[in-house]
Amino acid sequence: MPEEIANVVIIGGGVVGTAIAAELSRDIDDVFLLEAMPRLGLGASSRNSGVIHAGIYYRPGSLKAFHCVRGARMIYEFCAEHDIPHQRIGKLIVADSLEDLGRLEELKKRGDENGVEGLRIVDRGFIREREPNVVSPVAIYSPNTGILEPEELVKALARTAQANGAYILTDTRMTGARINGDSILIRTQREEFLARTVINAAGLYADDVAGMFGYGKYRIHPCRGEYAELPVSRSGIVNGLVYPLPMPSGHGLGVHYTKNMAGRVLLGPNARYVKSREDYEDDRADLSTFYESASVITPCLKPEDLRLSYTGIRARLLPEEDHSFADFVIERDPQTNSVIHLIGIESPGLTSALSIAKSVAQMINK
Numbered sequence: 001m002p003e004e005i006a007n008v009v010i011i012g013g014g015v016v017g018t019a020i021a022a023e024l025s026r027d028i029d030d031v032f033l034l035e036a037m038p039r040l041g042l043g044a045s046s047r048n049s050g051v052i053h054a055g056i057y058y059r060p061g062s063l064k065a066f067h068c069v070r071g072a073r074m075i076y077e078f079c080a081e082h083d084i085p086h087q088r089i090g091k092l093i094v095a096d097s098l099e100d101l102g103r104l105e106e107l108k109k110r111g112d113e114n115g116v117e118g119l120r121i122v123d124r125g126f127i128r129e130r131e132p133n134v135v136s137p138v139a140i141y142s143p144n145t146g147i148l149e150p151e152e153l154v155k156a157l158a159r160t161a162q163a164n165g166a167y168i169l170t171d172t173r174m175t176g177a178r179i180n181g182d183s184i185l186i187r188t189q190r191e192e193f194l195a196r197t198v199i200n201a202a203g204l205y206a207d208d209v210a211g212m213f214g215y216g217k218y219r220i221h222p223c224r225g226e227y228a229e230l231p232v233s234r235s236g237i238v239n240g241l242v243y244p245l246p247m248p249s250g251h252g253l254g255v256h257y258t259k260n261m262a263g264r265v266l267l268g269p270n271a272r273y274v275k276s277r278e279d280y281e282d283d284r285a286d287l288s289t290f291y292e293s294a295s296v297i298t299p300c301l302k303p304e305d306l307r308l309s310y311t312g313i314r315a316r317l318l319p320e321e322d323h324s325f326a327d328f329v330i331e332r333d334p335q336t337n338s339v340i341h342l343i344g345i346e347s348p349g350l351t352s353a354l355s356i357a358k359s360v361a362q363m364i365n366k
């Protein structure tokens, strides 16, 4: 049994856990961040689109809407302060035909309700001026959507946490927990920790970690998002972010064009439920499926332009057949009040990380 008690132990060193470590260590001593992998941010936090979402899509009043809008503001400030490569590049959500104008207007109204600034419906002339290769009669323009380098964000958060005195332990996987009077014993494959407060930010495994505390309410259904990419010679096909209207299934934002900070153009992600949370590469989608979706937006795209790129896995709270809305879960363990679980932190989790960290700090200070 360890002799010292840590004030806070955070499980999971993705962008969310690392943001929480940076935030809490400003005012609290003895904050520990335990990460199973050899480096921070190797999970969803480095396998995403790197988009700073504005907060258009999410149900008004939801945690996703709140944290995305507040988190986007916080992330722009943090990136500027810490020299993290980022760009307020802007985004178009394009309709195939004028018949979809009603759906665009509805989406814009939702964004307005969520407090997203600067959204407007734009016509063919505006679209063509920004994106000459995009064929669409009408779109939503979101000037505050941006891009960043997610790995650099995680590194800057880790530096901030360490400068504040937090301890970051990689290669340290939590394997079990036991309540020990007023404190909690955390077992890892290396050593044991005693903690006053535990934050579960284990991403795809947050339901398993909750299970170690006997909390089995939530189950994660891994949903893979695969990308295709274009060669550098075709990276001028779009200038910014170009999205279709979201998929009616609710399983993703639709295969879209993303330009990353290196200027590379990505297409994706699709949404495919997989059995294993580690199944990043088996049975990859055919490139033709990306081509079919993207060529509607940019008819000049050629099938031979596409190559398979990386994949990521979403920590979905709903199974494939359930098309309803699932919000982020940020709640105290019903049996052990000093444990806070963050479960189902899928998109816009990258954008939301700093805002989620601020809320977790408020929960602890109460």
Ligand SMILES: Cc1cc2nc3c(=O)[nH]c(=O)nc-3n(C[C@H](O)[C@H](O)[C@H](O)COP(=O)(O)OP(=O)(O)OC[C@H]3O[C@@H](n4cnc5c(N)ncnc54)[C@H](O)[C@@H]3O)c2cc1C
Pocket: 011, 012, 013, 014, 015, 016, 017, 018, 034, 035, 036, 037, 040, 041, 042, 043, 044, 045, 046, 047, 048, 049, 050, 051, 052, 053, 172, 173, 174, 175, 201, 202, 203, 204, 205, 206, 209, 224, 225, 226, 269, 311, 312, 313, 314, 315, 345, 346, 347, 348, 349, 350, 351, 352
């Ligand atoms: C394809 C895709 C595209 C996306 N695009 C965007 C986007 O453009 N914009 C946006 O805002 N969001 C996006 N997201 C969502 C965003 O990437 C995630 O919400 C965010 O990265 C979640 O961060 P996290 O720290 O919760 O999880 P993770 O990054 O998965 O971190 C969890 C960490 O916990 C560790 N861990 C697990 N179990 C244990 C254990 N027992 N002990 C110790 N450590 C453990 C893991 O190794 C991992 O490093 C996307 C996600 C995907 C999959």
